[in-house]
Every structure is written in structure tokens, then in C-alpha cells.
Amino acid sequence: xxxxxxxxxxxxxxxxxxxxxxxxxxxxxxxxxxxxxxxxxxxxxxxxxxxxxxxxxxxxxxxxxxxxxxxxxxxxxxxxxxxxxxxxxxxxxxxxxxxxxxxxxxxxxxxxxxxxxxxxxxxxxxxxxxxxxxxxxxxxxxxxxxxxxxxxxxxxxxxxxxxxxxxxxxxxxxxxxxxxxxxxxxxxxxxxxxxxxxxxxxxxxxxxxxxxxxxxxxxxxxxxxxxxxxxxxxxxxxxxxxxxxxxxxxxxxxxxxxxxxxxxxxxxxx
Numbered sequence: 001x002x003x004x005x006x007x008x009x010x011x012x013x014x015x016x017x018x019x020x021x022x023x024x025x026x027x028x029x030x031x032x033x034x035x036x037x038x039x040x041x042x043x044x045x046x047x048x049x050x051x052x053x054x055x056x057x058x059x060x061x062x063x064x065x066x067x068x069x070x071x072x073x074x075x076x077x078x079x080x081x082x083x084x085x086x087x088x089x090x091x092x093x094x095x096x097x098x099x100x101x102x103x104x105x106x107x108x109x110x111x112x113x114x115x116x117x118x119x120x121x122x123x124x125x126x127x128x129x130x131x132x133x134x135x136x137x138x139x140x141x142x143x144x145x146x147x148x149x150x151x152x153x154x155x156x157x158x159x160x161x162x163x164x165x166x167x168x169x170x171x172x173x174x175x176x177x178x179x180x181x182x183x184x185x186x187x188x189x190x191x192x193x194x195x196x197x198x199x200x201x202x203x204x205x206x207x208x209x210x211x212x213x214x215x216x217x218x219x220x221x222x223x224x225x226x227x228x229x230x231x232x233x234x235x236x237x238x239x240x241x242x243x244x245x246x247x248x249x250x251x252x253x254x255x256x257x258x259x260x261x262x263x264x265x266x267x268x269x270x
Contacts, residue, residue, distance in 0.1 A: 014087075014185060020175040020184045020231065021181060023099070024095060028094050030044070031044065031094070038083065042059055042060050045058045050096055050097060052079050052104045053108035058075075059079055059080050065080050065082045070119050072107055072111050072114060076107050076110075087182045089178075091178035094178070095178050095181075099176060099206075101211050102176070102214045105214040105215075106134050109217060109218075109219070110130050113130075125221075128223050129223045130217075133176065133177065135177045135179040137176040137193060139173070139176050141209060142199070144166060144171060148227075154253060154254055156246045157243070157246060161246060164235050167236065171202055176196075189238070189251050190251050191231050192231070193228075193231045194229070198212055233245075233251075
């Protein structure tokens with residue numbers, strides 16, 4: 001970290017054409033080109049009217065802005081998002097621009113849990129799930145429940161080989177987690193996301209997907225609603241046309257026993 005500046009971000013090579021950055025690429029290109037990231041992020045947030053759950057305008061503040069307050073509580077109370085000069089926080093800010101409602105909803109859940117339970121060594125199921133979504137989620141937008149069932153069963157051959165063409169028309173994968181975006185700047189086969197099913201048509205506009213996810217996030221959130229997804233198994237996201245690519249069981253692991261996890265969030269129709 002160099003002072004309060006985000007300027008080093010403009011010197012970092014980011015492949016904005018990568019499929020995992022499609023949701024944030026427009027904002028990312030504009031901010032990186034400005035080479036004054038904090039100012040550009042703030043201007044974009046103001047222009048878009050990005051606000052937290054209690055209506056505070058979102059501003060991207062200096063790294064120490066929260067002081068002794070808990071990070072999520074501070075954002076919820078003030079609207080100020082402490083932002084360091086690294087790709088991790090840069091992508092976090094871009095997700096605020098692209099998914100303002102979902103980010104505000106996650107922040108509100110986290111802040112409410114902190115107010116209720118305090119900050120301790122264990123976050124609890126709700127905060128664990130919110131953190132996993134915030135950091136590492138892929139939104140799996142599809143009406144094909146059979147594909148979600150294949151994912152839940154770790155039936156990788158059916159999901160990625162037998163139903164390969166479905167990924168061109170019937171399912172849309174959108175990277176939401178900012179830590180996942182950061183990891184994918186140097187992609188490797190073992191990167192695994194937490195998939196969140198949004199039961200909607202793949203051509204649903206991004207703003208409607210954002211609203212649907214935000215509306216579905218509630219106090220019943222738990223890690224069991226998320227499904228492991230090796231992201232470079234997604235057709236077109238890596239050199240994975242050969243079916244043998246999916247034979248690597250260190251990445252494409254078989255399910256352990258019966259999977260009862262439910263990927264769809266109730267009310268997630270857009």
C-alpha cells in the first residue's frame with residue numbers, strides 16, 4: 001500500500017476482455033484509464049447514485065477510514081468504503097458500481113449481525129455465507145434446474161461435457177466475488193467459486209439480476225445454499241474443449257455422499 005492512493009491500479013495489466021470480468025469491465029476500463037482510481041470510482045458512484053441500505057451515498061474512502069469500527073458496520077453507518085490501493089479493493093469497488101443493490105443488501109446483513117452478536121472469533125452461518133458471496137461468488141443465472149442439480153451432484157461430465165452447448169444459451173455465469181476476480185487475474189485450474197443460483201433467463205439485464213439477488217438475501221442465508229464450482233471448467237473460460245480436461249479429480253472432485261444443498265435462493269426470480 002502506498003499512502004491513500006489507488007493510482008498503482010492504473011499500472012496493473014488487467015484483461016478486461018476476460019469472460020469473468022464482463023460484469024465490471026466497462027467501469028474497470030474507464031477507471032483504470034483515468035489513472036486516479038479513487039476519484040474516478042467516487043465520481044462513478046455519485047453519477048450512478050450508488051447508496052447503501054439506509055440511503056447513505058457510497059464513497060470510496062482512505063484505507064483507515066473505519067478507525068476502530070468494524071468494516072461492515074462502518075460502511076452501513078456512513079456509506080464510506082475503506083479502499084486500499086490494491087486489486088482486491090479495486091474490484092470490490094467495481095462490484096459496488098455493477099451490483100449496488102446486492103452489495104448494499106450483503107452489507108446490511110453483515111452490519112445487522114455485528115450489531116446483534118458483536119465481532120468475535122466466529123462469524124456464524126449468516127455472516128459466513130455473506131462473506132463467501134461477497135468474496136467468492138459466481139451467479140449462475142439459468143432456468144435449467146437439471147444443470148443446477150448436476151452441479152450439486154458434482155456430475156462434472158454431464159454439466160460441462162454432455163450439456164456443453166447449454167452454456168451458450170441456457171446458462172450465464174457472472175463473477176460477483178471481488179476476491180475471485182483478483183485470483184482470476186492469474187488464472188489456474190483449481191480456482192473454485194461458490195455458485196449462487198439465480199433462477200432467471202440468461203438474457204436478463206444485469207440490473208434486474210442485481211435486484212433479484214438483493215431481494216433474495218435474508219436472515220436465512222447460510223453456506224449450504226452455495227455450491228462449489230471450478231470456474232475454469234466453464235466452457236469457453238479456459239482451454240477445456242477436450243473432455244479429458246475434466247478427468248482431474250483434484251479439481252473436479254466427486255461429491256461426498258448425498259448432496260442436499262439447495263442452490264436457488266427463494267424469491268430469486270427476476
